[in-house]
Ligand code: HEM
């Protein structure tokens with residue numbers, strides 16, 4: 001049998017020097033929060049293991065995941081990973097088009113049945129038999145199911161593939177549905193965010209192809225190494241939160257002093273992502289650092305939970321309810337107070353009336 | 364059944380020892396913790412105007428949260444002890460822990476008691492501890508809502524303690540179940556408002572019963588004795 005190519009072979013073929021390759025391995029080990037000794041392990045794995053193909057599909061989405069990915073802060077990581085994955089199929093990035101491109105999918109299934117990773121950006125709409133997203137003349141959901149049948153594992157890129165995102169917002173006319181509700185029999189790694197941070201994406205995919213296993217996942221299927229903490233847990237404005245120093249308006253003294261953005265709606269306390277540690281664009285900044293609260297873009301249903309500019313919002317679980325938790329509760333308490341007052345008045349009136357009639361009877 | 368509440372009522376004693384000491388202590392600890400939890404919780408959701416000075420010199424939100432968590436522990440441990448007491452205490456001690464839905468008499472009492480509060484019946488139904496309507500309300504607000512606040516509260520607490528902490532292991536599953544961290548917080552807030560609704564009605568009913576019925580009510584939860592006037 002013919003020896004299968006390793007990742008290292010592919011990279012060298014793409015003109016990446018050994019020095020760059022080793023640098024990439026140590027960067028990745030650091031990015032994954034692994035010790036320096038793992039750089040060697042990653043290098044060894046990439047040098048010896050046969051290359052795992054990656055098929056990158058696009059459903060209903062805006063391509064922001066791809067945009068984020070190709071702007072990976074460290075150009076080296078971007079180049080290396082791209083050279084590893086764009087080999088097989090990615091409708092946005094590959095050179096092939098049309099029938100030629102679609103053929104590549106069948107070829108991959110033939111050659112690597114049960115061995116490739118399926119990276120899904122976007123989600124399939126299920127209404128009207130999936131007619132809201134047609135690719136190569138067929139509903140996307142069919143392509144997704146077909147490719148998922150033969151893959152080893154799935155990466156659900158971004159909030160679209162992980163949760164549904166804005167195209168699934170009420171009333172979700174196309175019934176856009178996250179991957180884990182369509183594909184039930186394959187391991188799925190969710191990498192939510194709108195988009196996810198580039199380093200998170202390259203880290204997850206490198207981990208999966210280098211170690212040939214899924215990263216450790218949390219209860220909701222997200223890699224623990226990037227999604228185990230809320231932004232709030234590592235936010236550099238947290239001391240202002242604990243002290244009780246808040247921005248009340250975007251143009252006030254507190255905003256200039258860099259106070260906590262909780263009262264203007266920061267969702268850092270409820271959002272699991274790596275923005276406050278890795279930051280964006282190679283550690284340049286992230287929303288809170290630029291003075292705006294987190295929108296909660298990596299959380300399920302963030303698009304239907306009400307205002308981005310208030311700490312107390314809707315629950316996002318009841319269809320159509322637009323009132324915030326405090327409004328609903330305040331209304332209930334007000335109704336109870338009015339009800340009690342009315343009841344007390346009637347009680348007093350009947351009590352007195354009864355007493356009078358008793359008195360007239362007795363006397 | 365040996366002696367039921369009804370037998371005792373038929374004999375119409377002058378006083379009955381209804382609320383044993385642990386029940387009374389729990390009642391007041393529970394009430395106090397709800398007040399503390401509601402005030403601190405409200406201020407966590409809607410913080411006060413900013414304090415000035417260096418961040419290192421004040422810890423207002425931190426302290427509010429700390430007090431909330433301590434009161435949360437008191438609330439939770441209190442409810443667990445109270446549920447235990449339902450098994451070993453007197454026959455009235457378990458009234459608020461379950462609803463005897465299988466008893467026809469209970470449903471009739473419930474209906475009659477509702478009629479009483481709608482002014483369609485002159486006298487309330489006769490019960491030593493709780494009438495059917497009061498029992499249903501006590502069960503819902505103390506057991507169901509109380510456990511709901513404990514489960515959502517400790518799930519949020521687990522988020523702060525971190526992944527794989529004891530609170531996360533025990534209660535973390537609540538968060539995806541209820542639609543994510545933000546939704547859990549908002550439902551926790553609605554739970555607070557329901558406690559406020561309950562407090563308004565509960566205090567009104569207790570005072571009203573004291574004034575209008577033949578049985579003592581407010582003093583009973585202080586001394587334990589329900590005293591009947593003629
Ligand atoms: C009667 C019972 C309770 C009431 C009325 C209550 C009320 C509240 C309110 C209104 C909030 C603000 C929600 C937000 O905007 O984030 C809150 C937050 C919270 N509560 Fe409670 N709560 C109760 C019980 C508990 C219990 C038993 C615990 C368990 C320790 C608990 C733990 C928490 C935590 C961890 C937070 C989030 C605080 C933060 O992260 O800053 N609560 N509570």
Ligand code: SF4
Nearest residue numbers: 235238260261266268
């Ligand atoms: S700015 Fe947001 S994430 Fe940072 S401490 Fe305030 S609420 Fe938390």
Ligand code: SF4
Nearest residue numbers: 273275294295296297
């Ligand atoms: S700060 Fe919040 S909204 Fe912005 S990218 Fe990070 S998780 Fe998404």
